[in-house]
Amino acid sequence: MTDTAPLVTAPVLELRDIHQTYGAGETAVQALRGIDLRVERGDYLAIMGPSGSGKSTLMNLLGCLDIATSGQYLLGGVDVSELDDRQLAKVRNRQIGFVFQSFNLIPRMTALANVELPLIYGGVRRAERRALALEALELVGLADRVDHRPHALSGGQQQRVAIARALVTSPTIVLADEPTGNLDSQSTDDVLGILDSLSQAGRTIVVITHEDAVGAHAARVVSIRDGLLVDDRRNRAAGTTALTAASAVVSAGAGR
Amino acid sequence: MTLFETLSSALRGITANKLRSVLTLLGVMIGVAAVILLLAVGNGSSQQINNLITQLGTNTLTVRAGSGFGFGGATASEDNSTKKLTLDVADRLAHSGLGHVDAVVPQVDTSLTVSSTATSESSVSLIGTTPNYFTVTTSKVGSGSAFTTADVTSAAKVAVIGSTIATELFPTGSALGQTISVDGTPFTVVGILATQSSIGIQDPNSVVIAPISRVQRSYTGFGAISTMTVEATSSADVPAAQGEVEVMLDQLLAYDPDTSTANAPYTITDQTQLLQTAAASAQSFTVLLGAVAAISLLVGGIGVTNVMLVTVTERTREIGIRKALGATRPAMLGQFLVEAATLTLLGGLLGVVAALIGAQFEINGTQPIVLGYSVPLALGVSVAIGVFFGVYPAARAAAMRPIQALRSI
Numbered sequence: 001m002t003d004t005a006p007l008v009t010a011p012v013l014e015l016r017d018i019h020q021t022y023g024a025g026e027t028a029v030q031a032l033r034g035i036d037l038r039v040e041r042g043d044y045l046a047i048m049g050p051s052g053s054g055k056s057t058l059m060n061l062l063g064c065l066d067i068a069t070s071g072q073y074l075l076g077g078v079d080v081s082e083l084d085d086r087q088l089a090k091v092r093n094r095q096i097g098f099v100f101q102s103f104n105l106i107p108r109m110t111a112l113a114n115v116e117l118p119l120i121y122g123g124v125r126r127a128e129r130r131a132l133a134l135e136a137l138e139l140v141g142l143a144d145r146v147d148h149r150p151h152a153l154s155g156g157q158q159q160r161v162a163i164a165r166a167l168v169t170s171p172t173i174v175l176a177d178e179p180t181g182n183l184d185s186q187s188t189d190d191v192l193g194i195l196d197s198l199s200q201a202g203r204t205i206v207v208i209t210h211e212d213a214v215g216a217h218a219a220r221v222v223s224i225r226d227g228l229l230v231d232d233r234r235n236r237a238a239g240t241t242a243l244t245a246a247s248a249v250v251s252a253g254a255g256r
Numbered sequence: 257m258t259l260f261e262t263l264s265s266a267l268r269g270i271t272a273n274k275l276r277s278v279l280t281l282l283g284v285m286i287g288v289a290a291v292i293l294l295l296a297v298g299n300g301s302s303q304q305i306n307n308l309i310t311q312l313g314t315n316t317l318t319v320r321a322g323s324g325f326g327f328g329g330a331t332a333s334e335d336n337s338t339k340k341l342t343l344d345v346a347d348r349l350a351h352s353g354l355g356h357v358d359a360v361v362p363q364v365d366t367s368l369t370v371s372s373t374a375t376s377e378s379s380v381s382l383i384g385t386t387p388n389y390f391t392v393t394t395s396k397v398g399s400g401s402a403f404t405t406a407d408v409t410s411a412a413k414v415a416v417i418g419s420t421i422a423t424e425l426f427p428t429g430s431a432l433g434q435t436i437s438v439d440g441t442p443f444t445v446v447g448i449l450a451t452q453s454s455i456g457i458q459d460p461n462s463v464v465i466a467p468i469s470r471v472q473r474s475y476t477g478f479g480a481i482s483t484m485t486v487e488a489t490s491s492a493d494v495p496a497a498q499g500e501v502e503v504m505l506d507q508l509l510a511y512d513p514d515t516s517t518a519n520a521p522y523t524i525t526d527q528t529q530l531l532q533t534a535a536a537s538a539q540s541f542t543v544l545l546g547a548v549a550a551i552s553l554l555v556g557g558i559g560v561t562n563v564m565l566v567t568v569t570e571r572t573r574e575i576g577i578r579k580a581l582g583a584t585r586p587a588m589l590g591q592f593l594v595e596a597a598t599l600t601l602l603g604g605l606l607g608v609v610a611a612l613i614g615a616q617f618e619i620n621g622t623q624p625i626v627l628g629y630s631v632p633l634a635l636g637v638s639v640a641i642g643v644f645f646g647v648y649p650a651a652r653a654a655a656m657r658p659i660q661a662l663r664s665i
Contacts (some may be wrong), residue, residue, distance in 0.1 A: 065659040066579055086584050092658070093582020104577045104662070108272040118581040120261050165581070 010077050011038045012173050012204045013062065020057050022229075025112035031057040033227035035071070039173070043170035044199040045206045046218035054227040059177045059208045061069035063098045066089055080115045093122050097166030105150040111137060112146040118169050140194055156187025163194055169199055173204045180214055190218050192196045260658045262587070266594035273567075280563045281603035284638045287556025291634040296548035296615045298542030303625055305392065305535045308453065314491040316392060317498055320523045321486040321507070339509045339524055340480040343468065349484070354503050354647025356497040361389045362468060364476045368439045370464055372425035380421060381463045382438060384471025390416070395465070398450030400432045403467055411469035416447035422460035438464060441474050455488035463585065481543040498524055553634060557641035560603075564596060564642065566648040569664075575653045576661030586656035589647060596646025604635040 020032040023219040031054045039045055049055045060066040061073060064080055073080045083091065092098075105114045124132065133248040137146055139158040150158050151213060159179060166174050176195065196217055197207050207218060215221050216235065223231035270277050296344050321341040339345070346362035364384040370377050389395065390402040397524055403414045415436065422431040422445075431445045443466060451461045488497035501524065506513060509521050575588055608631055615624040 060659045063580065065662070088431060089579065089582050089584040092580060098580050100662075104573075104580070106574055106577060108268065117578070120265075121578070121582040121584070123258075169582075209605050 005250055010041075011074075012041050012043075012076065013070075014038045014074040015061075016072040016074070017225075018059065018061065018068045018073065018220050019080040020054070020066075021069045023057075024060060029108075031227055032061075032068070035224075035229055037222065037229065039204065039206060040120040041204055042202050043204055044195075044217070044219040046215040046221045047206065047208045047224060048210060048212075048221055049224035050210060053224045055208050055210075055224050056177060057227075058224065060207075062173075062206060063175050063177075064088055065098070083233065089121070093118055093176050094169060095172040097171035099159070099162050099166045099174065099179045101181040103150070103155075103162045103182075105158055105161060106166075107150050110147050110149055111142060111153065111164075114150070114161055115168050118165060120218045122169055132168050133164070136168040137161070139167065140164045141190075155183050156190050159183060159187065159191050160194065163191065167198070169202075173206060174198065176207045178207065178210070180209070180211070188214075205240065262505055262590045262594055265591050266598060269571075269591065269595045270599060276563055277599060280560055280599050280642070281606065283556045283559035283563070284600050284603030284642060285607040285610060287553040288604045288634040288638050290556075290611040291549040292554035292608065292611035292626060292630045293541070293614050293619075293624060294545040295630045296611070296626040297312050297619050297622055298538075298545040299627050301622045302535065302538040304453075304622065305538045308534075315488045315494060317486040317488065317494060317501065318406070318525045319486060319501065320525065321480050321482055321521065324521065329572040337510075339521065340370075341484070341509070342479065342507075343472070343481055345505070345508050346481060346484050348508055349501065349504055351485075353436075354497070354500040354504060355490050355502055356493040358489050359388050359392050359487040361386055361487070362481045363389065363483045363485065364415075364468060364470070364471055365482045366475050368475065370421065370425065370439075371437045372434065374427065375419065375425060377424055377462075382475065383463060383465045384468035384476065385465060386468055387488055389465065389485070392485055394452060395463075397447040397452045399430075400445070400447030402447055404605070406470050408467040411473050412467055413441060413443045413470060414446045415464050416441040416449060417445055417465070417468040418449045418459075418461040418463040419451045420459055421464060423446045436464070438466075441448060443508065486574065494526060498526070552638060557638060560600060560638070560642045561645040562644040565649055567647070568592065568653060572653045572656075572661050572664045575650070576656070576664070577656050579654070579656075579658040579661060585651075585654045589651055592650035593643065594649050596643045599646075600639045600642030601635075603642075604638050607638075608635060 015035050015037040018032055018035040018037075019030070022029045022031055035058060047055050047058060057066070061068050064075075067081060075091060078091075080088070080091065090092075100157070103185050105111075106117070109117070112130070112133055115136055116129050119129040119132060134143070134146065140163050140166065143156060145153060145157060148157075154162065159182075163174075163176075163179075166176075169209055174195075179195070180191055183191060192214060195205055195207065199219070205218075207214060209215055218235065220232070220234050222229055272466070308611050322635055346360050350357075351359035362385065364607055366382050366384075367379050368382050370382075383389075386408055387402050390397050397416060398419065400416070402416055406412075407414050415433060415438070417425075417436070425431060425436060426434055431448060434445050435442045437443075438444060443464075449461065449463070449465075468481075476547065486497060488494045494613040505511075505522055511518075511521055513520065575583075578588060610625065611631075615626050617624075
């Protein structure tokens with residue numbers, strides 16, 4: 001919703017001149033140095049970059065796990081930096097489904113209980129919660145593993161449980177931080193297959209990766225280097241032309 | 257998040273690591289039980305002393321022959337410059353019309369062998385006295401009756417014996433009406449003393465009491481008596497009575513405390529002085545036990561603190577995950593609060609139960625009496641420690657940004 005770009009559809013998320021600095025004084029590290037990014041509803045975006053490029057920092061900001069030093073982050077049109085702790089918790093619960101590289105399941109809880117967890121914090125009733133969680137686990141192909149604890153599941157299965165947990169609240173956006181980073185190739189294919197089908201079902205997905213194979217699944221690939229977006233293109237498979245001007249991302253991305 | 261969810265979440269946390277939970281529980285339990293029980297033992301022993309004080313009566317004075325606390329009256333007053341404490345002196349003291357003195361009970365003591373047809377006991381304390389001994393002192397006749405003034409006048413060979421002597425000399429039947437031999441002289445048992453609890457090394461139930469005239473005639477001779485028990489009109493009048501007795505005795509014994517170079521021919525002790533000393537030592541015993549108890553509570557508390565800190569530290573990551581999934585700070589705090597409170601409360605209650613059971617048994621000769629305030633005190637302190645150290649680090653973790661909590665291992 002900048003002055004130069006008329007509103008066509010409200011973007012799911014929009015970053016305006018995001019800076020993130022860790023530490024202070026001489027030891028300060030500028031992880032992000034002015035990021036502008038706009039993601040439309042139903043898009044499948046991959047953020048790529050070498051380690052240290054700032055992509056994880058960006059992901060943590062998108063997931064409201066961290067707060068930017070400066071800049072605006074609009075999620076569904078709402079400025080996240082204005083929200084208090086309780087409202088942020090609600091945003092994380094309702095709007096964002098986060099898939100971590102290291103799964104981050106709670107070890108002593110069953111797959112079903114792990115998937116139910118966000119619904120508990122969302123205040124969903126027990127019976128409904130169970131039904132939704134079972135449905136989500138079925139979607140990732142783990143209907144027969146609901147009572148297993150994480151340690152009794154393979155890495156790929158654990159990541160599928162984590163995806164089910166991210167999906168169960170029907171979030172506005174699914175964020176996946178190197179979702180295949182800890183997986184073998186078979187599990188990687190499983191997980192990417194699930195993300196693809198989610199995208200086809202109309203979910204907005206943002207994936208962080210440094211693997212080209214993972215990036216190839218996305219419709220749009222954004223490259224980040226040294227805290228700046230350096231490349232933004234559409235994969236041909238997704239039927240759009242590549243776009244290279246990083247600085248023009250915000251206005252050019254509108255209406256696509 | 258409903259209360260039920262918080263509770264079930266907390267209970268899952270407790271059962272997830274059973275060993276840790278059991279150790280926490282045990283720490284609180286031992287701390288609480290130790291505090292309650294040790295204070296109960298201290299309280300029990302000082303109650304015991306207090307009972308003895310009431311039992312003894314606080315309105316009596318003891319006048320001993322000789323200066324100082326010597327128990328052997330016969331050896332006192334060897335100095336010939338002053339008169340001795342005699343039955344005659346006691347008699348005149350009793351009849352001198354002192355305003356705050358109710359009764360004067362003279363007493364001679366010796367130690368002899370006492371035997372029945374069945375067995376004999378050596379070194380039994382033999383007391384010669386007057387019938388009002390049984391009303392003024394704590395020695396009361398339990399069965400039978402005391403000897404009479406007539407018995408004293410006639411120097412009758414009758415005796416009232418202690419309960420220990422009665423059962424030792426006559427193990428099969430009642431001692432009443434039987435004849436005992438005191439160093440060869442036969443005495444008829446007319447009464448048996450009620451059993452008394454012991455406060456010193458001497459067993460107050462191992463004693464033979466006979467008319468003072470008979471004891472003097474047969475054993476100690478008509479010289480000095482060893483003690484007089486003076487009964488004041490009331491416990492408040494004891495100091496006044498002591499003053500009166502001192503003045504009168506000085507006069508009767510021709511002793512001038514200001515000019516005489518000889519040792520005082522008598523010593524007056526308040527009956528309760530000895531017991532007050534005992535009570536004071538019981539008090540310091542209680543304080544000592546209380547200190548030990550406080551230390552054990554502290555150690556238990558540190559144990560709980562340690563477990564709680566470790567729990568929260570290793571679960572900071574979990575807090576991060578839960579926050580990333582949309583947990584609010586109050587929800588996180590609620591979970592850890594319920595977890596810590598459940599653990600410490602359960603441990604504390606088990607400790608209370610253990611202490612109450614332990615207090616039913618006699619410990620080292622003392623029946624513990626649980627102090628009412630010690631239960632909520634011990635329980636409150638341990639629960640407060642557990643909850644604080646369970647919740648405070650959790651509160652800090654819950655206040656972090658999710659990413660900070662997630663990064664910590």
